[in-house]
Amino acid sequence: MNFPARLVRLSFPTLALTVGCNDAPMRDGPDLGSAPSTGGSSDPGSPASDLGGSGAIPTTGGPDDPGATGTTSTTSDPVASSTDEPAPFCGDGVMDPGEDCDDGAANSDNAFCTVDCRLNTCGDGLVFVGWELCDQGEANSDSYGSACTTTYTPGARCGDHIVQLEEECDLGVDNGGQLGDEQGVLCDASCDALALRTFVTSQVFSGNLGGIDGADKRCRDAAMAAGLPESFSFHAYLSTPDSPANKRFPGALAVPMPYVLVTGKKVADSHAKLLAEGPTPNGISWPG
Numbered sequence: 076m077n078f079p080a081r082l083v084r085l086s087f088p089t090l091a092l093t094v095g096c097n098d099a100p101m102r103d104g105p106d107l108g109s110a111p112s113t114g115g116s117s118d119p120g121s122p123a124s125d126l127g128g129s130g131a132i133p134t135t136g137g138p139d140d141p142g143a144t145g146t147t148s149t150t151s152d153p154v155a156s157s158t159d160e161p162a163p164f165c166g167d168g169v170m171d172p173g174e175d176c177d178d179g180a181a182n183s184d185n186a187f188c189t190v191d192c193r194l195n196t197c198g199d200g201l202v203f204v205g206w207e208l209c210d211q212g213e214a215n216s217d218s219y220g221s222a223c224t225t226t227y228t229p230g231a232r233c234g235d236h237i238v239q240l241e242e243e244c245d246l247g248v249d250n251g252g253q254l255g256d257e258q259g260v261l262c263d264a265s266c267d268a269l270a271l272r273t274f275v276t277s278q279v280f281s282g283n284l285g286g287i288d289g290a291d292k293r294c295r296d297a298a299m300a301a302g303l304p305e306s307f308s309f310h311a312y313l314s315t316p317d318s319p320a321n322k323r324f325p326g327a328l329a330v331p332m333p334y335v336l337v338t339g340k341k342v343a344d345s346h347a348k349l350l351a352e353g354p355t356p357n358g359i360s361w362p363g
Contacts, residue, residue, distance in 0.1 A: 165192040197227055233266035240302045242266035270335040271327055272303065273312075273342065275359050287315055303337060321350050336360070
C-alpha cells in the first residue's frame, strides 16, 4: 500500500542564552564561527591589547564627549553637609523638652517664666511682680518679725507703722523719733515707747476686788484683753493703809519717763508730776 509522502516540519522555539565565558576553549560545541573578544587578557589580538593589556573595560564618555573612552572610577568621599541652626537653649523663645516655659528675652525671675525656663510659683523664693509682694521661699512665716508671710505679704514687724501686739509704738521709718504731737514721747527703734503706760478699764467694778492682788489681776486681764505688750507688768493704781500707791511703783519713781495712754497720748511728764499735779486736763480716759 502506498501512502502519500508528507513533509513534517517540527518547530522548536528558539532559545537565546547569555553565558559568561572564561578563556578556556569550548568543548564539544558547534562551530559558531569566530567572534571578536571583548578583552580577555589571553587574547592578544583583541581590541583590549591596544590599551596596553590592562584589561580595563572601555567605557563611553559622558554627554559632553560621547566619543571618549576611558575607565570607570568611583570615589568614597561623602558629600559635605552643614547647618547654621543653633542647638535649642533656654531663652530661645521655644519651649524645648525639659523646660516649663520659654518667653525668650522676656524670661525673668520676677515674671511668669524664670531665667531657668521654670514657672514662677509661690514659695519658690522669687517675687512674681504683680502677683506677690514678697517671697522668701521656705522662710515664709506668719510669725511676728517675718519678712514675708505665707500669703506672700510683708509680715507684722517693727517698722511697718502698725502697732502690733508685741509693740508699744511704731512710727515706721521715723522710729527713734518723737510720737508726732505726743509732746516729747519717744518711740525707739525696737518699737518700745520711752514712756510708762496707763489706762482706765472699760469695765466698772465694785469695791470688793479681792484685795490689792485681786485688783492687780483685773488690771492685767484688761491689759491682756486689749493686746498690750507685757500685760503682766500692770498694777492697779490703788492704795491700802499698809501700801500707798506711790510706793507700789518704785520703778516709775526711779525713771523720769512720761505717762501715756494706750493711744500714745501723754497724760503726765513723770510719775512724780502725776502724783503732784494729776493728769493733764484731758485726764485718763478710755480708750484715750
